[in-house]
Amino acid sequence: MxxxxxxxxxxxxxxxxxxxxxxxxxxxxxxxxxxxxxxxxxxxxxxxxxxxxxxxxGGLAPAPGEPEAEAEHWTWTADLFNDRRMLAVHGDQGWEVESLDSLGRFVCRRAPSVALAWEYRREVIAGRRRAAVLGELEPEGWELCGEWLVYGYFKRPKAATEGPEGALRSVPRTPIGHLFLSRRAKVLLAVWALASVAAFVAMGPLGLAVLVSFGGAMLAVLTANLETRKGKETSSSPLTPDL
Structure with missing residues (x-):
């Protein structure tokens, strides 16, 4: 040997x-x-x-800024209740997140010659928590691939942890959809739409803008607080993957 x-x-x-x-x-x-x-x-x-x-x-993904000519590109988004599940699904299909754009969408790349699966996780990295999260995840091979509000999204090739099992045997077709909402998000969206109409009728465009901004901020704060509280409850042990 x-x-x-x-x-x-x-x-x-x-x-x-x-x-x-x-x-x-x-x-x-x-x-x-x-x-x-x-x-x-x-x-x-x-x-x-x-x-x-x-x-x-099957080779490795080219470095950022140097994509293969035949590489596929796909941009999609999901709500905060569904993003980690969809990242797991699409990571298993070989999609590598390159970044998050200004709208919070996942900008992905997949080269046909690269049969490599990816795993992802989401962490709250606001304030002083950022250094602690990066300090613990980076030595384990996790790379920060995008940020949105108070969240950081990390990626790691599955081959680094699963060996040959982390390589894809075949590459599925590019998904048709670009928006993946959970049932909870659809209910909230419907309620939000009704509230937005009421705000517009009562206060005009300014009221609508305030409601949209406030609602988005409150959703981010709520989910971030839930995750931070969960992290504190398990602070005696290392960070555990979200996916």
């Missing part, structure tokens, strides 16, 4: 031969080393032969 260094040298060569950028190879190797340091297992025992593991990855 090869040593750890031999295994990583073979993996590096296989990825380089597949045309994976050097920066991407370095990031992948660092993530895998971090995982092995936590699990205490040998790379071949955890991931199998290096050449097969490299092939199972």
């Amino acid at each position: 090869s040593t750890t260094e031999d295994w990583f040298a073979e993996l590096t060569e296989a990825l380089r031969a597949a045309g994976v950028p050097g920066e991407q190879i370095t990031r992948t190797v660092d993530e895998l080393r971090g995982h092995l340091a936590e699990s205490g297992t040998a790379p071949e025992q955890e991931f199998g032969p290096a050449d097969r593991f490299a092939a199972s990855l």
Whole structure:
């Protein structure tokens, strides 16, 4: 059986031969080393032969700003009650979140040659909590991929934790939809719509604008408080994934 260094040298060569950028190879190797340091297992025992593991990855996503010409791009959004579930679904389909736009939508990329699943989590990172969250998640391979209001969204390739099981066997078609609302959000939206009509009738455009701004802020504060309270209740143990 090869040593750890031999295994990583073979993996590096296989990825380089597949045309994976050097920066991407370095990031992948660092993530895998971090995982092995936590699990205490040998790379071949955890991931199998290096050449097969490299092939199972199907290559890696190109670095931001350097997308492959054939890469698919897709932007979608969900409410705060449904975003983590949909991130899990779409991450399993190979969609990598590159960022969140100014409207809070998830801007995603998926290259057909990259059969790699992603896992995501959402954390409250407002104020002093930000440094604590980043300090705990980044060493575990989590990368901040977007922020919205008081939330930070983190991503990590599943191959870093699940080995070959984190690679996709096939790439599903791009979803048709762009908006994914939970039943709770639909009820709130209906109530909000009625309140907005009443506010517009009573106070005009200004009243409507105030209601919309206030309602959005209150929803964010409510869900953030719930998550922060949950975090305090489990403060004696490490952060647990939201997904």
